[in-house]
Amino acid sequence: MEPIIEIRNLTYRYPTADKNIFTNLSLTIHRGELCSIIGPNGAGKTTLCNVIRGFIPHFYKGDFQGNVTIDGKNTKDLTIGELALKIGFVFQNPFTQISGVADTVFEEVSFGLENMGVEASKIRERVEEVLALTKIESLRDRNPFELSGGQLQRVALASIIVMEPEILVIDEPTSQLDPEGTEEVFEIIKQMKEKKKTIVLVEHKMELIAEYSDHIVLIDDGKIVLEGSCEEVLTNEQVLKHGTLLPQFAMLGLEMNKQGMRLGRIPVTEKQARDEITAFLEYRRRVTDV
Amino acid sequence: MSSFLSLENISFVYPNGHSALEDVTMHIEKGERVAIIGQNGAGKTTAAKLMNGLNKPTTGDVWIDGWNTKEYTTAQISRKVGYVFQNPDDQIFHHRVYDEIAFGPKNLKLSEQEIEKNVHEAAEMVKIRDLLEENPYDLPLSIRKFVTTASVIAMNPQVIILDEPTAGQDKMGLETLANVIDQLVEQEKTVITITHDMEFVASNFHRTMVMAHRNKIADGDTKEIFWNHAILKEAGVKPPYISRLSQSLGLKEGILEISDFIEQIKKEKRG
Incomplete structure (x- = not known):
């Protein structure tokens, strides 16, 4: 797989801070992968998102060293406008993202394309497509500010997706949503993954991360402390020591192992847990029968 | 018999005519911890705002420590019942x-x-x-x-209502929160938590109320609630991950947490 986001020896300090948030941090994210950034609050997850989308160093100044490239181009050399076309950023709080100038969901979702100078008939076509994809057609004439949090988060996602950025950076999209809203957001993320978009996701719900991620990056105190696939990172008890949860299924598997009930592998998803425990129970039944 | 906190046959209609609760009764004692679960729009927050006097019932009565909330101002009631909003910025x-x-x-x-x-x-x-x-x-x-x-x-206050306290919390935040609830209950406070986080309910609350379509549809032992498929279906709520797994493996009912699960697996061995 070909790298799309490359961070090399990044050292960064916020303008008024007295210490670096990152020192010599390096990270490669490949095209088409869903990379989840996990770690305790305050570890630097949102700052890393801001580095990837070029908000650092373009908007937040401070002491910035090292190189961040998107598709081989240094973010320092790109303008905020160029970066925005390549990288769509979905805010944690959709109320912060909504433009406030649109009276309807349809207008809100059109806003980005209008600013890009896309032709009107093309805008209508693309907005229709995205409304269908994100299942918000029924909300098209509603005022964005009259929607529930879950509905508004889908509008926020649609407003970004419609611009067809290659990379999506999504910062805690579900922390204020109910289970239904959370599922709807992940349904959209899944569809973006199928469209081979590169997705950088910050999220606390580990069971969902385990379900969808290709690549996990655990950061704590500004350092990448673990990195790898779901199976590599989300079965590692070290994650807990870094103030971060593991999926319930991994916690179960680890605890069973500790009590001498060895599973073939530590499961991270519900399906893996079902398969592993079924196999374990069958094996034990056979052994007892003999 | 009157409880420390009681909602007696409460209905609540917002000024715009939207009915948010219909004939709801709840009894909660001093020093008790209760979780309230249910989808958005079920009436959870409306019920909480009736408890702290932000809302006054359209019909029925809300009693707190012998006070009928209709006879007191919200400011007076806030001495007895504290409400932590879902969104801190409110x-x-x-x-x-x-x-x-x-x-x-x-x-x-x-x-x-x-x-x-x-x-x-x-x-x-x-x-x-x-x-x-x-x-x-x-x-x-x-x-x-x-x-x-x-x-x-x-x-x-004697009663503390937490609205979605676990949203966006990391491992340490969740541990702190569980600890805060323990300490409050030790001080004989009543803690009522509105939440979508079923793992948090499973590990911190023995009593759970389920709300759906403007009503309380169940109230009881958390174990029984999370294994009552009809109730969960009606409320549109999913049980904790470990309960779901136990169910799909056909294990005994009532499993909520990893420790319950492991105990049961050990028994299956003997059986």
């Missing part, structure tokens, strides 16, 4: 954490010494003692939520 309005937490005790006309004591104890309990001089708006959302929790605790 609640915070000071530029210093200390002032934010001290606001309630000051309004209760406590002495300077008492105010300081309450602020420090509350900050200690939610583990933000080092942040008292900070501006709340410079803190992350997850910590701002603890600031608002401390503001309510510092008023020393």
